[in-house]
Amino acid sequence: MIGYLTAILIFVIISALIGLALNLQWGQAGMVNFGIFGFFAVAAYVAALSAMAGVPALVAALLAVIATVILSALVALVSARLREDYLAIATLAFAEAVRLFLLNETWLTGGANGLPGIPRPLSGVASGLHYELMFLGISVVVLALCFVFAQLLTVSPFGRVLRALREDDLVASTLGKTTLSFRVRAFAAGGAIIGAAGSLHSFYFSYIDPTQFGAFVTAYAFMAVIAGGRGSNTGLLIGAVSVMVLLEGTRFLKDLMPFLDAGQAASLRLILIGVGLILLLIYRPQGFMREYRLQAKDGDVS
Amino acid sequence: MLQILLNGVVSGLLVALPAIALSLTYGVLNFPNFAIGSMITMGAYIALFFNVDIGVPLLLAAGLGAAGLATVALVTDRLVYKPLRNSDHVTLLVASMGVYFVLENVVRFLWGSDIRGYDIAVARPHRWMGMRVNNEQITIVIVALLAMVAVWFILMRTPLGRAMRAVSDNPDLAGVRGINRNYVIAAVWAISGVLAGFAGVLVGMDGVVDPLMGWNYILPVFAAVILGGIGNPLGAVVGALLIGVAEELSTLILPTTYRQAVAFLIIVFVLLLRPHGLFGKARISR
Amino acid sequence: MSDPILTVDALRAGYGSGGDIIKGAGFSVSEGAISTIVGPNGAGKSTLIKSLVGLLTPRSGTITLNEADVTRLNAPAKARAGLGYVPQEHNVFRNMSIGENMTLAYEFIAKGTKGLKAARERVFDIFPDLVHREADMAGNLSGGQRQMLAFGCALMPGPSLLLLDEPSAGLSPKYVAEMFQAVKSVNDAGVSILMIEQNVKEAMVISETAIVLVSGQVRAQMPAPEFLNHPDIHALYMGTADVTAPETV
Numbered sequence A: 001m002i003g004y005l006t007a008i009l010i011f012v013i014i015s016a017l018i019g020l021a022l023n024l025q026w027g028q029a030g031m032v033n034f035g036i037f038g039f040f041a042v043a044a045y046v047a048a049l050s051a052m053a054g055v056p057a058l059v060a061a062l063l064a065v066i067a068t069v070i071l072s073a074l075v076a077l078v079s080a081r082l083r084e085d086y087l088a089i090a091t092l093a094f095a096e097a098v099r100l101f102l103l104n105e106t107w108l109t110g111g112a113n114g115l116p117g118i119p120r121p122l123s124g125v126a127s128g129l130h131y132e133l134m135f136l137g138i139s140v141v142v143l144a145l146c147f148v149f150a151q152l153l154t155v156s157p158f159g160r161v162l163r164a165l166r167e168d169d170l171v172a173s174t175l176g177k178t179t180l181s182f183r184v185r186a187f188a189a190g191g192a193i194i195g196a197a198g199s200l201h202s203f204y205f206s207y208i209d210p211t212q213f214g215a216f217v218t219a220y221a222f223m224a225v226i227a228g229g230r231g232s233n234t235g236l237l238i239g240a241v242s243v244m245v246l247l248e249g250t251r252f253l254k255d256l257m258p259f260l261d262a263g264q265a266a267s268l269r270l271i272l273i274g275v276g277l278i279l280l281l282i283y284r285p286q287g288f289m290r291e292y293r294l295q296a297k298d299g300d301v302s
Numbered sequence B: 001m002l003q004i005l006l007n008g009v010v011s012g013l014l015v016a017l018p019a020i021a022l023s024l025t026y027g028v029l030n031f032p033n034f035a036i037g038s039m040i041t042m043g044a045y046i047a048l049f050f051n052v053d054i055g056v057p058l059l060l061a062a063g064l065g066a067a068g069l070a071t072v073a074l075v076t077d078r079l080v081y082k083p084l085r086n087s088d089h090v091t092l093l094v095a096s097m098g099v100y101f102v103l104e105n106v107v108r109f110l111w112g113s114d115i116r117g118y119d120i121a122v123a124r125p126h127r128w129m130g131m132r133v134n135n136e137q138i139t140i141v142i143v144a145l146l147a148m149v150a151v152w153f154i155l156m157r158t159p160l161g162r163a164m165r166a167v168s169d170n171p172d173l174a175g176v177r178g179i180n181r182n183y184v185i186a187a188v189w190a191i192s193g194v195l196a197g198f199a200g201v202l203v204g205m206d207g208v209v210d211p212l213m214g215w216n217y218i219l220p221v222f223a224a225v226i227l228g229g230i231g232n233p234l235g236a237v238v239g240a241l242l243i244g245v246a247e248e249l250s251t252l253i254l255p256t257t258y259r260q261a262v263a264f265l266i267i268v269f270v271l272l273l274r275p276h277g278l279f280g281k282a283r284i285s286r
Numbered sequence C: 001m002s003d004p005i006l007t008v009d010a011l012r013a014g015y016g017s018g019g020d021i022i023k024g025a026g027f028s029v030s031e032g033a034i035s036t037i038v039g040p041n042g043a044g045k046s047t048l049i050k051s052l053v054g055l056l057t058p059r060s061g062t063i064t065l066n067e068a069d070v071t072r073l074n075a076p077a078k079a080r081a082g083l084g085y086v087p088q089e090h091n092v093f094r095n096m097s098i099g100e101n102m103t104l105a106y107e108f109i110a111k112g113t114k115g116l117k118a119a120r121e122r123v124f125d126i127f128p129d130l131v132h133r134e135a136d137m138a139g140n141l142s143g144g145q146r147q148m149l150a151f152g153c154a155l156m157p158g159p160s161l162l163l164l165d166e167p168s169a170g171l172s173p174k175y176v177a178e179m180f181q182a183v184k185s186v187n188d189a190g191v192s193i194l195m196i197e198q199n200v201k202e203a204m205v206i207s208e209t210a211i212v213l214v215s216g217q218v219r220a221q222m223p224a225p226e227f228l229n230h231p232d233i234h235a236l237y238m239g240t241a242d243v244t245a246p247e248t249v
Helices: A002-028 A036-052 A057-079 A084-104 A128-155 A157-167 A169-175 A177-205 A215-228 A233-250 A262-283 B002-029 B036-054 B058-081 B089-111 B135-157 B159-169 B171-176 B181-206 B215-228 B233-250 B256-273 C045-053 C075-080 C098-107 C116-126 C143-155 C173-188 C200-206 C224-228 C233-238
Strands: B126-128 B131-133 C004-013 C022-030 C034-038 C060-065 C083-086 C161-165 C192-196 C209-214 C217-223
Touching (some): A002 A157, A057 A177, A128 A233, A157 A169, A157 A177, A169 A177, B002 B181, B002 B233, B036 B058, B159 B181, B171 B181, B215 B256, C022 C060, C034 C173, C045 C161, C083 C143, C098 C143, C116 C143, C116 C173, C143 C161, C173 C200
Parallel strands (some): C083 C161
Antiparallel strands (some): B126 B131, C004 C060, C209 C217
């Protein structure tokens, strides 16, 4: 039972990290990133391949972060000026291109077979449940660091400018280049957090393949952000936990309905994800928590 | 070379039907319907159910698939999009992502994830002007062209079509002119469902029927719509044909597994250089 | 003064969760007359007209058209009740031809195409510029021509009251005169007219009644000549003049 709980908590932390990233990119900066799963995949593969090449885990994770930051900045540079719907299409297209690459460049990524045997960090220090608990500890530290990072960005003048740009297209277009630079930086900052999430994912599972990085990752992240209240980092943590509890809860559907086969149970869970997302949008679009605001009005750009 | 062109046109026509559907809903409802991929899949499976499991001839099964999918589209609108009618378009596009998950997994739930195919006789390809042409390709060309003519006729020659173009161009003015927006929206969903339904059957005839078949068409379909200019269904057809041919041509220099990357490149290229599409005027930056 | 065709009473309207922009406005429009709403920028003129035509649902108050309560009807229903409307901009479908614009303006309000031909002829009589140009795209028309087309489209279904939102805005002087001439001839044909106008002096020449809207309220309703000769129009606009608010019928 403790083993199961530990695993769930690590899942929650990884999805909370992705949610934090989306909260910066979409929640704060208003940039709809439908391609999160592509960035997440890049991070996971970079971390995995580096670690398998013998690079120490911390450096491998750092490389993954650098890779996603650079890619995010590039994608944002190309698409940050686009209207939200086009941005969604462009980022989704990017993620699909990543998936094609992962599937086809078998020499590097193992293709559909994926990458097995990714070395787990500090595996000599502990084993079994102790190792799981230690990994959980590391994940908590990573989440804490990323949360503080996101929160500092949110309350800083940088975050206030981002929200002002998001709310007012007119201001955004008059500022032109400045707007672009703010959005690129916000997108890249989100990318850094996704880099951390991808590294944790690779190290924890020690096996990755392209099916782990599907559009459902994006759907989870949007659910967490919307449930938590767009823009609120604290709300996001609550959102990520409740979404995960809901999803894990659906695992027991199979016990309730023994006549379902494994495939049907799995698709029923994904149906529930879709339904949950839609219900949230219809009934609780404002989420559990209000967006962070300073005393000053949101509109003032300082 | 001619063979490549022919194959390109055929795959372009496969993209054209869902591209028209996407373009119609994009214009009238003002959001990109990401569920279009799973609509294709579901249409293919409804027809498969009638064709293989019940034994109805494929043509009739395709009609039933299209009608079934039109119903699904109308029910989705009633349950999901209608309560969100006054929301911003980001909410709507995230909602369509949710609809995508529901539809694709309803298919998996009901029919499993195995690869399947329609009950059609395998025939040797015909030879025509030095090209190999198989029966499926001929069917695809005929059905796609008929559907396109029908859409063109509805759009350009009927009051409903005028109403659709009016709402797409200026919803407020359309209201002042006595056009009931909900009626037009329902019609657009029904048409879009019929098109996606037929597209599903054609895609399944051309290849196989599996739950991911529609998702694999998302990129080319969006690329076609962006290329043709949002909300311009006839432009989307041209975009689709260009993409079909470009994909076939790409196999000359790229491994065939990267065909889909062509759509990605086209999307990036268009958004960067010609953001209004080849014919469109809509503003896409902010 | 004849019976009112339109009566507005204690109307309140605004957007989203914001405060009221129209704050209890009341006035009436006499049948067969041209009435003009004037007022400073920000008085709420376009919000008022939007709630009159049904693009914005009023929060409270009543709108009576031809003795029927139309307050809560949406735009298509108000159009069918006999209310025509020419918006200030974006008032034609740019991707359609002139002919299609005119057909569209008729078929959904009249519920069919019976009488379409006669309606076309009526509009061509008033706007001869449109004749023989049915195949031209509306998006390619000049500002003045587009305004004429928009006006003509609003007339197609034979409305009993026509609302014009700044018909002369952005027009060259030649077209301004022509536009007001058109308004007058439409009115002579029996259509009651309510318009918003910034060109106060010219508008008053053809108007019968002036309605002064300030800060979302009607400060005065008076015959046009009286308004033109009012010793202190400025004060009227500012709402400081000693005019008692008109009683609405």
